[in-house]
Amino acid sequence: MAGVADIVFVDGWIFSAPQDAPVRADVAVADGRIMAVGAAEDIAALVGENTDVVPLTGRLLLPGFQDAHIHPVAGGIELLQCDLTGAKDAEDCLRLIADYARAHPHAEWIMGAGWSMEFFAGGTPTRDLLDAVIPGRPVALMNRDHHGMWVNSRALGLAGVTAETPDPIDGRIERTQGGEPSGTLHEGAMDLVGRFAPSATGDLADRGLLRAQEYLHSFGVTSWQDALLGSGLGMEDSTMTYLDAVARGELTMRTVAAIWWERGRGLEQLPEIIDRRARIRDADPSGHFRASAVKIMVDGVPENFTAAMSQPYRDAHGDVTENLGLSFIDPEDLKVCVTALDAAGFQVHFHALGDRAVSESLDAIEAAREANGDLGNRHHLAHLQVVGMRDIPRFAELGTIANMQMLWAAHARQLDELNVPFLAPELVERYYPFGDLARARAQLCAGSDWPVSSPDPIAAIHVGVNRISEGSVERPLGEQQQLSLAAAVTAYTWGSAVVNRQEHETGKIAVGYLADLAVLDRNFFDLPAEDIHLTSVLRTYSAGSLVYRRGDESPDVFTGHQ
CATH class of the missing domain: 3.10.310.70 (Diaminopimelate Epimerase; Chain A, domain 1)
Structure with missing residues (x-):
């Protein structure tokens, strides 16, 4: 090792894929990248007069969280x-x-x-x-x-x-x-x-992006995949909002965007999507903001009986109806669209809550692989409220990534009052089968779907491990679907980096990787599982730049220059 570090993190724990548990190590950062990870005496040789030495004193250093499904x-x-x-x-x-x-x-x-x-x-x-x-x-x-x-x-x-x-x-x-x-x-x-309401564009959108970035950095998030770039679900197209932020040098969040697939149209929109990808690439050749994915909404949600299910919904009296939910795109048309998008080099980001929607999405990916071979486009299915048993192994077989919203995998009023009574009991037994997917060796990633729910990765990880929300006295929602803490953290860091094709640059604490880092106020691997939610983020770094410091951080927590 040679040179002088800009930042050195000392006397703490680090966790990084593919570890199963944290290890004691010091970390040195120079020019926005990790220059060394090792023993204290080795890292000490990299400390210079202007090195910012951050004493972790037993706290945990993680790769920055990456939100793989967010608005x-x-x-x-x-x-x-x-x-x-x-x-x-x-x-x-x-x-x-x-x-x-x-x-x-x-x-x-x-x-x-x-x-x-x-x-x-x-x-x-x-x-x-x-x-x-x-x-x-x-x-x-x-x-x-x-x-x-x-x-x-x-x-x-x-x-x-x-x-x-x-x-x-x-x-x-x-x-x-x-x-x-x-x-x-x-x-x-x-x-x-x-369509009659005022447009959420221009200055309002600019301020919204920067407010969101500030808010997400406070939770240790350093990258995201925007799950809807375009006009849909009441959202306005934010392409220029991002590009303007890039031009001003204000976008600190590494961003992949999933271009909205208009479900009322077909393949005639593909040339427009290809053109949008190219225009964004030309406007930001650094790739800090990329539009390499396409978002397809396959079904709706169970609360309004539009999630596509294999078995009919029940009515308020528990009687079986004829309603199986909605497939927003005909399954055969979906195969054609996904095959064309795959051939054009796009990752497809599916919204799929019901088990029929999951099957239709996997069938479309299978059709694309049969037509095109395995192009490595890393298609992923988000939400996965109900997944049929026969589809669990298909994720690994098809190289399809399971995009988990772990925060939802717990009993709550909305779930218990507006979901459970209206679904067949055998479907309820398979809610959010993240444990089954992990055991079947599916690649896992994680996201929040904010503003649908909180963007706090630690709150989501707590539920992924416990299947109970913080402070809840409810029974777990399927204890057999619990994840280990290491698996949940890996999904929210390395797993989402894989989805965003950033796994050679981010998602790990390793030499040469970007210093996208989160400092936690404690090592939550040492806590009882039910106390994971007590953890919070003290600092967030993007490429070695401090982008968040917790407001109540006392002066003696980190001593600064040494």
Whole structure:
């Protein structure tokens, strides 16, 4: 070893794939990369007059977390709008909405998100509730999973949505017994109102991206895959938002974007997608922002009975219905589209919650491999709420990556009240089968789906290991599906680096790798599993630059230069 380090981390633990447990080692960083990992006496030789020596004193140093499924610009914008994620019930939602409206008297529309379906009967709030607090201005509020929108009468009137308005092919209008729109719009029906709302672009989008980046860095995240680049699900195209941030030198998050596949169109959109990829590559030849993936939404969500299931949904009385959910793209058309995208060198990022959607996605990947051979495009399926047993081994067989949202794999009101009673019991037994996938040697990665749920990787890892949310007294949601702590952390670091084709640059603490690092306030491998959630991030580094420092970090925690 030769040279002088810019930063040295000493007296701590490090964890990095393919380890099963942390090891004691010091780490030296120079020019944004890891220059050495080793014993204290060896690393000490790299300390110079201006080296920043960071004493970890038994804390844990990790590779930066990488979120493989997230909507950052939308999430950042929502932090700047009417944010309902902290609401505890319907009354709390209405209070927050009224407070926001009073604080923004000149806002043409009241926009925001974050209400939970379990706050309202049937998961469908009515326009009358909103009319009582904001009668004069249009209101459009996405729910927490972003598959439904709560609107008032003014918004419906401006959009011309009436009893005569038909349901779109990919959505549903909730209605009163008389057929009038009641105030909740599902899936594609959200666009009926959304297209009349103010566009979330320009300065608002710019501020949203930077707010999201700041927020995610506070959780130790250094890379993400944006799961929807384009216009869809009420989100605006953020291509220029990213490119403007790159041009200003403000994008510190390594970003892969999945271009939205418009489900109402077919292969005629492929040339446009190829062109968008090329324009982004030309605008940012460094590859810090890349659009190498395509997002295909195969089905919906169980809460509104649109997730594609192999067995019918039950009704409120437990009786079997004829509804199997929706496949947004015909399975045979899906095979054709995926085969063409694979041949064009795209990674396909599937939204697949129901077991039928998972099967249809894997069938499409299999068809692509039969036509094209294995091109190594690292296709991945996100969400995986229910997976059929015959499909578990197919992930490894087809080289398909399982993209886990671990935070969801626990009992919660929305799951227990709006999912479990309406699905066949044998499907419920296979909720989020992450343990089965790990045992079947599927490649695992992890993401949050923020702003659908918290972007905190440590909270998600806690659930992945325990199958219980922090502080919950509920029984675990399938103890046989628990992951080891090492497997969960590896999925959120190395596994997501593999998805993003960054595994030779990030996701490990190894010589030559970028110094994308997270310093935790304790070594959570030493904690009882039920206490993992007590851990938090003290510092985050991107290519050796400090991009987050916890606000209550006392001066004597890290002493600085030595």
